[in-house]
Amino acid sequence: MRYHRIPDETVRRLPIYLRGATYLSRQGVRSISSQKLAALIRINAWQIRKDFSYFGDFGTPGVGYDIATLIKHVKKILKLEAVHKTALVGVGNLGSALLAYTGFGVYGFQIAAAFDADKRKIGKKKSGVLIEDAAELHSLKERKIKLGIIAVPEDSAQDVADELVGAGVNGILNFAPRYIVVSKKVKVITIDIAMDLARLPYYVPAGEPNQQR
Amino acid sequence: MRYHRIPDETVRRLPIYLRGATYLSRQGVRSISSQKLAALIRINAWQIRKDFSYFGDFGTPGVGYDIATLIKHVKKILKLEAVHKTALVGVGNLGSALLAYTGFGVYGFQIAAAFDADKRKIGKKKSGVLIEDAAELHSLKERKIKLGIIAVPEDSAQDVADELVGAGVNGILNFAPRYIVVSKKVKVITIDIAMDLARLPYYVPAGEPNQQR
């Protein structure tokens, strides 16, 4: 199945593989079998093998997968090889948490700019990032920042999205519990924390296998 | 298809329906067709009808779905009819953001307790919630709190999970970028913010339809 489009569900799992592989790599592990990886990340071994088969065979029968190669492949497919400069809009509680979050590095993201509308915050630094005036969002164009994170209140999310798109951003991670209307050229992923929590009681406490996704 | 198990993918969409229906309800809308709802929440009309058909027919041909009934049904299936008291562990940047977050109410969640290990924070209030000593997590048992949110650093996430489970919690929303090992009786949903962001470059800027999930 070497030359094939990669199923969406596989793409959804790729970051999980990347996280696991990065973890192993830091532990000094050089290679791992689908069986062992399965135990670590809670994805079936055959699913892992099938997924990996989409990006050419690089596993060694009898041994397993080389972790460095795995990381390289996944990063390539996800277009994470270059560092992605990202702009954060809204430095409230959530925005501050995102600025302080150290987990972005694994995937090559770097919050290169932060914006807020609150005059009292503008000019100050948080987690080493200067907070700029939200009215200056258009400057992203010159700075070649193509990704944006929306961490503003629900009511201003659409306006911010419009400005981001106007400034040339083509991918948005939206934390406002709202659908954002943008051009088809722009990809928006919305994370509604409460919505994820809402699935929890359904699965609790019946005895379904514990899937953690 | 009245008497049937509800597909996982449908369960995943139910909170979206609930959010949309709640929004419409607040706007004073009484009923809506699958067609109009589709435009609002970006899910195909036939998908909506199929999903709704799993919980008995309550739509009126020629008219649409009654919003109050829809909300009732979805809440019932997701077991969101009663208020769910939830305990937050870790009142750092992210934890504070969660405490301040107003979106939980829609789904009936109430952060009824907050814990932190930092002595300087204990005893203080944030967003109206008293911060308690993390060593007192066992008190959740008497307080009948069955859901927990982990917003602590990666390294202590597993320990906190163990204590939560020990205190009788059976559902955990985990924000630490780590798999949490718990008994099969406990459901864990992990949200790794960076992982969601990691899917963004893959979908950008090619012209795929903009799905926002």
Add this chain to the structure above:
DNA sequence: CTATGTGAATTTATTCACAGCA
């Protein structure tokens, strides 16, 4: 005439089982 509800068709994803390589 409009909009639901659902069998049937189709597409997509998962799981299996095993041939073949190191």
Add this chain to the structure above:
DNA sequence: TGCTGTGAATAAATTCACATAG
């Protein structure tokens, strides 16, 4: 012998098309 890679089988989800109800 151990583990990969993948066709084939199975399962699940989506999409269609239309009979039917208000």
